[in-house]
Amino acid sequence: MFTKLLKEVARGKRGARDLTYEEALEAADWIMNRKATPAQMGAFFIAERIKMESVEELEAFVNVSRDAAYRAPIQEGLDCAGPYDGRTKTFFASFATAFLLASAGLPVTLHGAKSLPPKWGVTLLDILAELGIGKEQLKRDRVVPTAAATGVLFVDTEEWCPPLKELRDIREELGMRTVLNTAEKLIDFSHSPYLVFGVYHNTVFDRMSKLLTDLQYRRALIIQGAEGSEDLFIERPTRTYIVENGEARLHVIDPETYGLETTLPEHVEWTAAEQIETVEAVLQGKAHVGYVNQVLLNAAVRLRLADRADSVEEAIYQCKDLLDSGAAWERYTQWRSSLLSEETPAPIGGVK
Incomplete structure (x- = not known):
């Protein structure tokens, strides 16, 4: 499944497309939980760097990172x-x-x-x-x-x-x-x-x-x-x-x-x-x-x-x-x- 997502962002300058928010959530989950191989993760990062991340892709990675982190309302500031x-x-x-x-x-x-x-x-x-x-x-x-x-x-x-x-x-x-x-x-x-x-x-x-x-x-x-x-x-x-x-x-x-x-x-x-x-x-x-x-x-x-x-x-x-x-x-x-x-x-x- 991750290979399919990788292909979408790595089709080259003209063929690559932004992932939907739901697709980006899935990609972020594969990467943050290391279900993808190191080669796949490296390829995804480079492809995104060339394509430039969309707002939806960034938001997905933020939210998956938040879910994986310890967060608490320690202080309102x-x-x-x-x-x-x-x-x-x-x-x-x-x-x-x-x-x-x-x-x-x-x-x-x-x-x-x-x-x-x-x-x-x-x-x-x-x-x-x-x-x-x-x-x-x-x-x-x-x-x-x-x-x-x-x-x-x-x-x-x-x-x-x-x-x-x-x-x-x-x-x-x-x-x-x-x-x-x-x-x-x-x-x-x-x-x-x-x-x-x-x-x-x-x-x-x-x-x-x-x-x-x-x-x-x-x-x-x-x-x-x-x-x-x-x-x-x-x-x-x-x-x-x-x-x-x-x-x-x-x-x-x-x-x-x-x-x-x-x-x-x-x-x-x-x-x-x-x-x-x-x-x-x-x-x-x-x-x-x-x-x-x-x-x-x-x-x-x-x-x-x-x-x-x-x-x-x-x-x-x-x-x-x-x-x-x-x-x-x-x-x-x-x-x-x-x-x-x-x-x-x-x-x-x-x-x-």
């Missing part, structure tokens, strides 16, 4: 969906931003896995490893209480969705982007009503808008960010799409509008150690103003997205106060200590 192939040339602003948002009362879910193709960049797991946070500290019985106490949940995706771990060898051998690169970012482990989602090319805005509408997020922001991430640029405007009430509209976010546009220091390639050093410097107010402003802008736009502020301008002032007062740094240090401690974390104020 914001899901940050960045690329699982990591970063090489840009600052991981989302990580620092998470603690600023949590200190403002907006729970945040972060998720990731070991680096993947095509970029093979530094990932959140690499950054956490620099803090001494590994698989033992990232088990559910630690991260869920930590999220309840601090408002920041980190999910090791391949542990919460085992089929993705089992498919890693095939993805690494192929060395290219597959439909899973999108699906894994949309598993929505904590049932978040709000989403920020990074893309690399603006040509996918329309497809992703339709997909996020079908997945019924209350409000989502698709961002053509640095290295395909969900982080807004600080040195220039960023193209975004706001998806809400079944509609999507283009919204260009210009840091100059808010007096935040800054030239960042020249940095050729980032290591995990440099990422965490800069994150901690930002949260302590000791970093280059460009990185501080980038975190302020991303946090303010996300607070507005989640209706936690009446305007981006208001949110910027709120976030500045939280940085200056040390509240964001305190949230980060408690989160870090909670994961590294054997004791059950105690809740602190501000998490809703």
Whole structure:
């Protein structure tokens, strides 16, 4: 049966057709449950890459991935969906931003896995490893209480969705982007009503808008960010799409509008150690103003997205106060200590 589905998407540039949603569900089931052979799975991924996945095909893989994952309404907040192939040339602003948002009362879910193709960049797991946070500290019985106490949940995706771990060898051998690169970012482990989602090319805005509408997020922001991430640029405007009430509209976010546009220091390639050093410097107010402003802008736009502020301008002032007062740094240090401690974390104020 899988061979029949494979033939439909692999008939060449002119003969290939998109699968129906029901067909795509079946194909996703064959792949996620490893009922197809490695050769068949590799052929399917390549054929889809050439044809380009339809919205129905993407949605099917998202839903099958969700069915295979541990998901629970752990906290009602914001899901940050960045690329699982990591970063090489840009600052991981989302990580620092998470603690600023949590200190403002907006729970945040972060998720990731070991680096993947095509970029093979530094990932959140690499950054956490620099803090001494590994698989033992990232088990559910630690991260869920930590999220309840601090408002920041980190999910090791391949542990919460085992089929993705089992498919890693095939993805690494192929060395290219597959439909899973999108699906894994949309598993929505904590049932978040709000989403920020990074893309690399603006040509996918329309497809992703339709997909996020079908997945019924209350409000989502698709961002053509640095290295395909969900982080807004600080040195220039960023193209975004706001998806809400079944509609999507283009919204260009210009840091100059808010007096935040800054030239960042020249940095050729980032290591995990440099990422965490800069994150901690930002949260302590000791970093280059460009990185501080980038975190302020991303946090303010996300607070507005989640209706936690009446305007981006208001949110910027709120976030500045939280940085200056040390509240964001305190949230980060408690989160870090909670994961590294054997004791059950105690809740602190501000998490809703």
